[in-house]
Amino acid sequence: MSDKTPRKVAVVMGGPSAERDVSLSTGRECAAALREAGFDVVELDAGADIVARLRDIAPDVIFNALHGRWGEDGCVQGVFEWLQIPYTHSGVLASALAMDKQRAKDVFVSAGLPVVNSVIAKKADVALRHVMAPPYVVKPNNEGSSVGIYIVNEGANSPPQLAESMPDEVMVETYAPGRELTTTVMGDRALGVTDIITDGWYDYEAKYATGGSRHEIPANVPQEIYDACMAFAVRAHTALGCRGVSRTDFRWDEARGLDGLILLETNTQPGMTPTSLSPEQAAHCGMSFAAFCAWMVEDASCDR
Template sequence: MNTVSTIDVGALGKVGVLFGGRSAERDISLMSGAGVLAALRSRGVDAHPFDTGLRSLAELAGEGYDRVFIALHGRFGEDGSLQGALEQMGIAYTGSGVMASAIAMDKIATKMMWLQKGLPTPTYAEIEAGAELAPVLAQLGLPLIVKPPHEGSTIGITKVEQADAFQAAVDLAARFDDVVLAEQFITGREFTVAILGAGSGARALPICEIVAPQGNYDYQNKYFTDDVQYFCPAALDAALGAHMQRLALAAYRALGCEGWGRIDFMLREADQQPFLIEANTSPGMTGHSLVPMAARALGISYEDLCLEILAGARLKLQQGQGQ
């Protein structure tokens, strides 16, 4: 990817900033999109807003965009469906392609890919409607985490500390997904690693640590309070930090991600073992968001971060077919 100083803004053409959408994370996407739009315009980009929750793909095709910045989170924007439509329309887009987006959006598929590559992630179980929960408790123990595998921003997630609370947690997650993910709870510190680029050229940004009130990094604390503390760069032993960055890059590449993204970790308190939790292929770009925070730690402004991500927009499938 070109550095910001060598990016020809005029060559980027007419740019659409895709935001809003129809997922449970719509409100966050509206904030991300507003920030990205203002940032790109401040750098002289011919950028225009496009809310995919209010306007159709036919309208998108008719706008004449040369490329788009995807500032959508969750379903219908981060899950590969929109990426496939953009490939069909021939509009270059930011972030990962169809397959990587779809896999990363599915937390169960993500864990299967990581485990196949020998990467550390907490033990888990899939729970289908009507399944017996006792075997899952026996397998995972308590506490455990229950979550819908296709949602983000901690939507539908419950930490289960007592067996009699397990069913209610499953029922909550099942409101969002047909299959529920139950996962061994890792007691320790929470971190995230932002990544820019693709393939061998991808680079990990400084690690950020997240310290939430009572360890509760939920939707409200993520976006609407100032109660969460962030430390970036995180206070980590240099060797451990480098190991976590290597793991993040390996996790990112295992899914086929590109452009930009974020890999979330838990560091187990007992033995300082890092565990991969999930991947985000279209992370938040709000005032509380972690990728801009990591970029700032390297002296990269929010505006230049947005410009660098936009400059990397491309069609993945056509290039892969040599067209």
């Protein structure tokens, strides 16, 4: 760490979203890594008093370890901008765009990136009838970590019965078959392609439970597919206006070659837990977890 590196870092974690537990795990891991890198670290569980707490802490930089609504949708980024404290990951607009899956898709289409068809529909309508021909996926338009995912298989006789916790409007999109691939972008550089291998759907448990999935990096895919994932991830990062680190997820139908590669979504604040993908990709490039976290702190800024 150079003399110019800010010394005090507030790691903001937790918060009120459905992904609180994941955020706490991310925050603790990153706080430990930043201490190892030589920073003075204060851990902050984000609550209604976040502004007062940050003013008391007076950090040089905020490490944003929040996940889900309020933490990665532009809301807390606006607070950081108001306080004029540099923070990690994407700014207000990019965060808001990426968290709104449909608007992010609109951006991807404009950038010439491959996505599947989707619609925003009322939860009540989705529960009454098939709003598109199966197979399709139903999910919240503004959550992550595979929270609230329903897969309706081909030939299904009835629509899904959605939980009461699902929002009044949901995204319904054509199911994209194939392998789950993902690529992390760090600044303007793609780090690699991971093949996520599971026994079934890459759901919340598969993402965060030890042994829930196996990650193969570099992915054993044709060079054309590997290169496309790397290029598409950088283009998605740029199109949304992301900064710092992002991760873009894909599905690849091997039978269709390059035409079977579909961009699912871009995560502006990838998980940084022991089972997370972005730290593994950084390690694949020779970067330790502490160095990866330190890079994010050194890259921190405001949109202003």
